[in-house]
Amino acid sequence: MFDKDKLEEIKKGREQWEKGPLDKVLGRFGERKDVFTSISGTPIERLYTPDDTAAINYDSDLGYPGEYPYTRGVQPTMYRGRYWTMRQYAGFGSAQETNARYRYLLDKGTTGLSVAFHLPTQAGYDSDHPLSMGEVGKVGVAIDSIEDMRQLFDQIPLDKVTTSMTINAPAPVLLAMYLALAEEQGVAWDKVGGTVQNDVLKEIICRGQYIYPPKPTMRLTVDLIEFCQKHVPRWNTISISGYHIRESGSTAAQEMAFTIADGIAYTQACVERGMDVDKFAGRLSFFFNAFTNVIEEVAKFRAGRRYWAKVMKERFSAKNPRSMMLRYHVQTGGVTLTAQQPLNNIVRVALQTYAAALGGCQSLHTNSYDEALCLPTQEAVTVALRTQQVVAEESGATDTIDPLAGSYYVEALTDKIEAEIDEYIQKIDAIGGTLSAIEEGYIQKEIQNSAYRFQKEIESEERVYVGINKYKMEEEPPKNLLKIDMTLGEKEAAKLAKLRQERDNDAWQKALDNLRKVSKSDENVMPAVVEAVKAKATVGEICDVWRDVYGEYRPKEFI
Amino acid sequence: MTKPKIKMIVAKPGLDGHDRGAKLLSRIFAEAGMEVVYTGLRQTPDMIVETALQEDADVVGLSSLSGVHNYFFPLVVQKLRENELDDVLVVGGGIIPEEDIPGLKEAGIGEIFGPGTDTASIVEYIQANARD
Structure with missing residues (x-):
């Protein structure tokens, strides 16, 4: 962004600074560490200057919001137009209890629903299945049939809200229930909006809620995408997820790289089905994590947007701009929360929210500070939602688009992460594609190695984690944790028996x-x-x- | 004579898919000189006990982050006892509220390790308490 002569001048200036004032201070005081690294282990330089961004071509690398390669954002006005959708993932106990929480959240200003299903639903079992014992209503709401679904959305008009459903292998079933319900409410399918996660590959990589082998489960995924393209045009047919990849231990660059690798696999499968890329790619959506290192997260989001746009344009010859946009939901980092001194988590979530906002997300879930202890209580859920509202309304991050662009550090890190993504995609291509890389365990092992490295850094105290390895204190055990009714399993089983008898x-x-x-x-x-x-x-x-x-x-x- | 290696089963009972901790600890136990079998996800108590029998395990480590510990952990201990594996040490970890710990210990779980526990202390506990 500077001409050659100016860059030379800046370089010389830097050398003088290094030999002069810097050396003097280093000689006397030194620095806190020999090597500084991000939470992902990326080495961080002492200082970034125009020299680090000299290779950037503004027009082709950054451009303008809403224009290729979308580095600066996917919409021309971003949050000056409207804020991201504040979408709190919620669900526990029975459909009735969760319905009450949804109506509470809508009343408090949440702008979209996000359904957490209990594990039996996610794994495709009914509440009365032997493997469901102890799990009914635990980490999400128990949904077995359309009757439960009807109760879940009682008094919630499906043409007025958008609903995201964290459901993967059984996604066709839950979407079908939602569509049947819309019909009952008199809402046409082309008026309903929402998302199903439908990302079965990351279940196999790291999240564990798989049911079928890769090939047939991908067939169901593609069936859903194809069906929605024809009949439910406002539905986001998949939420290709890096969130869980990061939770299971990956670095920021790995999160983006492996998610894009999954995205390539889905796009390829749809193309092989005979679908026109520009007819379905605009409804592919993504889901990422946000950790506490704000700058690294912002660089990750910007690098991901740019790389995905190139993939769609160059690899899949997309023509429609919407096909090239990395539109994504963010959830703050669950794994970053500590059971120790849980109120500190409010601060972590605030920084992560700030990162998501500066990074240009389309929707956001903020975690509750008590989630390392239990399912969130209503009080903690309210603080989490308010955190988004404070960042949106008070921080100023929403007044201009891509506020950190042009920072030497941010641009240099964006480039670095993009290069790492590219390196992984090339490796995965060389292995024979994403499915082969998963079968070989390549992706899983890369993630596990990062998780291991992080744990070692914490235990050697190379990396400080407040309340874990530094600033520890004695604490009273927390009180007022959310408890789930242990008899819910029996109640749901009785409901099922009745349904089976009466239908x-x-x-x-x-x-x-x-x-x-x-x-x-x-x-x-x-x-x-x-x-x-x-x-x-x-x-x-x-x-x-x-x-x-x-x-x-x-x-x-x-x- | 060197002490025989501790044989350890790491298991994920129920439908919970969070296995970052289970996998990480499996690696750390192996590095500490134990012989480790990780069962993978979706284990019923019967499956876990079956593995313990087959592998002649000294220790069973259970991991749960979905809130089912009060249901599964005691059941595993009970089934081990039914199979005359009384001397197998059972330990647990995951998202487990402190108020649940006394009940779990009473049911026969040796120790519960919550989020943020130093892995070295888990290794130490197992080495000190596994059967000889």
């Missing part, structure tokens, strides 16, 4: 038989799933049909 079992059988037939063919499964949920087939029953047809996935463990 029209001929219609139910017919719907499931049809689903089985379609699932064995090349036909898109979605219409048959919608019919099955209307006939009151449960999540477990539908997922069992696919277990029969497609088999179950058992991973190799790579330690």
Whole structure:
């Protein structure tokens, strides 16, 4: 951004500064550490100058918001137009209890819903399955049938809210229930908006809620994308997730790289299905983490936007600008929260929120400070939402677009992370693509090595974690933790028994038989799933049909 | 004579998918000289006890971050006892409220390690308390 002569002059100036004032101070006091690194282990220089950004071409590398390569943001006005969607992931206990929490959150200014399902639903089991014992209603809401879904959205008009659902392998089933419910409310499918996570690859990589082997589970993913493109045009068909990759220990660059690798795999699968990239890519969405190192996170988001735009344009020959936009949800880093001195987490979440805002997210979930202890209490959830509101309304981060652009440090780190992403994508291509890299355990091992390195840094006290390895103190055990009704399992099981007895079992059988037939063919499964949920087939029953047809996935463990 | 290696099972009971800690500790136990088997996810108490029997385990480490510890951990101890594996040390970790710990210990869990625990102290505890 400077001409050659000016750069030479700046370089000379720096040398003089290093030999003069810097050396003098270093000689007398030294620095706190020999090497400074980010939380991802990236070495950080003492000072960044125009020399570090000399290679940047403003027009082609940064450009303008809403324009290729989207480094500066995906919309022309960003938060000057409107803030990100404040979307708090919530769900626990029964559909009725969660419905009350949703209505509370909507009342307090949340602008989109985000459904946390309990693990049985996520793993495709009904609440009365033996593997569901002890899990019913624990980390999310128990949804077995359309009747539960109806209760979950009681008095919430589906044309007025957008709903994100963290559901992956069983995503077609939960989306079908939502669509059937919209129909009941008299809302046309082209008026409903929301997201299903539908990202089965990262379940296999790190999150653990897989059901079927990679190939058939990818088929269901693509079926859903194809169906929505035709019938539910405002639906984000997938939320390609780096969040959990980061939670399981990756660096910032790995988070972005492996998520983009998954994105490439999904896009490729859709193209192979015969879909036109510009017809579906605009509805691919992403989901990332935000840790406490604000600058590194901002650089990660900017690098990711630029790299994805290039992938779509160059690898997949996309023409539609929307296909090239990395639109994403952010959740603050769950794993960064400490059980020790939990109030400190409010500060961590505030910094992470600031990072998400400066990085240009489209929606955000802020974690509650008590989440290293238990499921969040209402008080903690309110503080988390207020944190977003303080950053949006008071910090000034929302007044101008991409406020950190042009910082020598931020631009240099953006370039560095993009280069790391590119290196990983090339390696994964060389292995034979994302699926092969997962099968070989390459991606899993890279993540685990980073997790190991981080743990060692904490334990050797090379890296300080407040309340963990420094500034420790004696504490009273926390009180007022959220408790889930242990008898909920029995109640849900009783509800299921009643449903199975009262439903029209001929219609139910017919719907499931049809689903089985379609699932064995090349036909898109979605219409048959919608019919099955209307006939009151449960999540477990539908997922069992696919277990029969497609088999179950058992991973190799790579330690 | 050198002491025989401690044989350790690391298991994830229930449907919880959070296995960063389980995998990390498996590696750290192995580095500390233990023989480690990581079961992977979605283990029922019966599956865990079966693995303990087959592997002749000295220690079973259970990890849960989804709030099912009060259900699963005591059940594993009970099933170990039913299989005459009374002397197998059972330890647990994850997101476990402090108020649940006395009950778990009463049920036969040796120790519970919460978030932020130094891994060296876990290794030390196991080495001191595993059967000879």
